Amino acid sequence: MFLSSVRQALAALFVAVLVTACGGSGDPAPAPTGGIAVSPGDGKATVTWQMDPNVKYWVFYAPTTSAITTANWTNFPGSVAAMNVSSPYVVTGLVNGFTYGFTVNGRTGDAAGGPGSPSVSIIPRPAGATWSAPQVLGSDTLRGITYGLSTADSLGYYLAAGDNGSAFKSRDGLTFTAAASVPNTNVNAVIYNLSKYMAVGASGIIYTSTDLNTWTPANAATGQNLNAIASNGTIAIVVGNNGTVRSTADGIVWTGVTVPTTQNLYGITYTAAGYWVAVGAGGTVLTSADGVTWTAAASGTTADLRAVAVQAYTTYTYVAVGDSGTILRSTDNGATWTAQASPTQSNLLAVSAASTQFLVTGSSGTIATSVDGITWTSRASGTTTDLYAVISGLAQYVAVGSGGVTINSQ
Incomplete structure (x- = not known):
């Protein structure tokens, strides 16, 4: 358990350094236009946003009832940053019944990320409540x-x-x-x-x-x-x-x-x-x-x-x-x-x-x-x-x- 916690902390620290790093080619990009939408599923969530084809997007999420930002996301145990992903992005391995917060930011090239989208919270739940058309x-x-x-x-x-x-x-x-x-x-x-x-x-x-x-x-x-x-x-x-x-x-x-x-x-x-x-x-x-x-x-x-x-x-x-x-x-x-x-x-x-x-x-x-x-x-x-x-x-x-x-x- 201790080693796992250390590895998670080091991984979060590494990504945090990348988030704030300067000197790479490119520029920070604006947050996705219109913000993000997050749809809860059974142990998962689907994050969607309007993509700019010239922008690289990162998804940040953590189990928390507080608003998550690109500045505070490492403060939450279990926080994750998914780098260079596309919409829609499916996050798996979530625990049903717990609240998770999400934000997305972007950059061009290897620049530091721009501002994050407004935080969105969801609670994953078991499947079976809603059904697709036959x-x-x-x-x-x-x-x-x-x-x-x-x-x-x-x-x-x-x-x-x-x-x-x-x-x-x-x-x-x-x-x-x-x-x-x-x-x-x-x-x-x-x-x-x-x-x-x-x-x-x-x-x-x-x-x-x-x-x-x-x-x-x-x-x-x-x-x-x-x-x-x-x-x-x-x-x-x-x-x-x-x-x-x-x-x-x-x-x-x-x-x-x-x-x-x-x-x-x-x-x-x-x-x-x-x-x-x-x-x-x-x-x-x-x-x-x-x-x-x-x-x-x-x-x-x-x-x-x-x-x-x-x-x-x-x-x-x-x-x-x-x-x-x-x-x-x-x-x-x-x-x-x-x-x-x-x-x-x-x-x-x-x-x-x-x-x-x-x-x-x-x-x-x-x-x-x-x-x-x-x-x-x-x-x-x-x-x-x-x-x-x-x-x-x-x-x-x-x-x-x-x-x-x-x-x-x-």
Whole structure:
């Protein structure tokens, strides 16, 4: 901690010397015309200003509720100067809920910087409150979304897939293009793990891909619909209709797992605490410490449970969601569950557990968020279509649903 603080202080001192240095060729430039605009995001901020093509701009920022200037910015612990940047400039690594101040100045050549723009303060916040206008990808319903690495170019891609094997990929979660369709199936869920994309769906069909250009069939040894998949990084487990559970260590060879139910299973999750939790029809909840031996738990509801997720913070908190706005919460690895007040009566179809909040999606464009799984806030999604899947990460959410709809929140 001490060495880190020393390095940060030395770095700030070095930049401060550059800010005030004289003798370089060029001149100080006026602050950006019209000042700057700063838009808060999830752990980030986007700084925009009117650029002069002949000017080099520096962005100064720090965690502070006071006005930040080019003269006082080094007084604030955690202050940063980003040199020779262009508008818009995205600042990442910010902490949600804390106030940050920003200013921008400019220079020509290697001169000292001119006056800074008026200070602007923002507070980064979790994504999920506001959503982009829906993008429609074809006409097939999309039921699953994941993010992984393609061997075709060693780049990361979102993969959204659904009915009739429709598949789309995106680098940023905003703009999607067609990927190779998944053959011969309606895809119900996708995941990236075990170094491959995996798609599972109707009639026990499983396909894997490493490049999103070709899909290889795997044998699940079942004709039951497969509805959800999760992985702990060593094995993946898929669940489906009539109590179907299959496990794999490579995505290719799948073996049957016996569970104490014949109910349809619709959701599954895993936590680093070492526990698996699966949910399904009629309020079914199953737990397992190894993925092999499963125990039924009392959920306290008869509603169909469609999805489950776990958040690791100070403790492991599970949230299961389902029909008629059902929301359940557990803090003992799924052994006991407590019903929570729901902001909706719509069917809830998916749940994501980011580091700072839970987010659920459902029928008719329903979205709600909660920091603790107890108190929930409805959000306007901008769509009335059913939202079947959602993923968090990279400081944003991406949700997909009926009629090829995708929406994004940053």
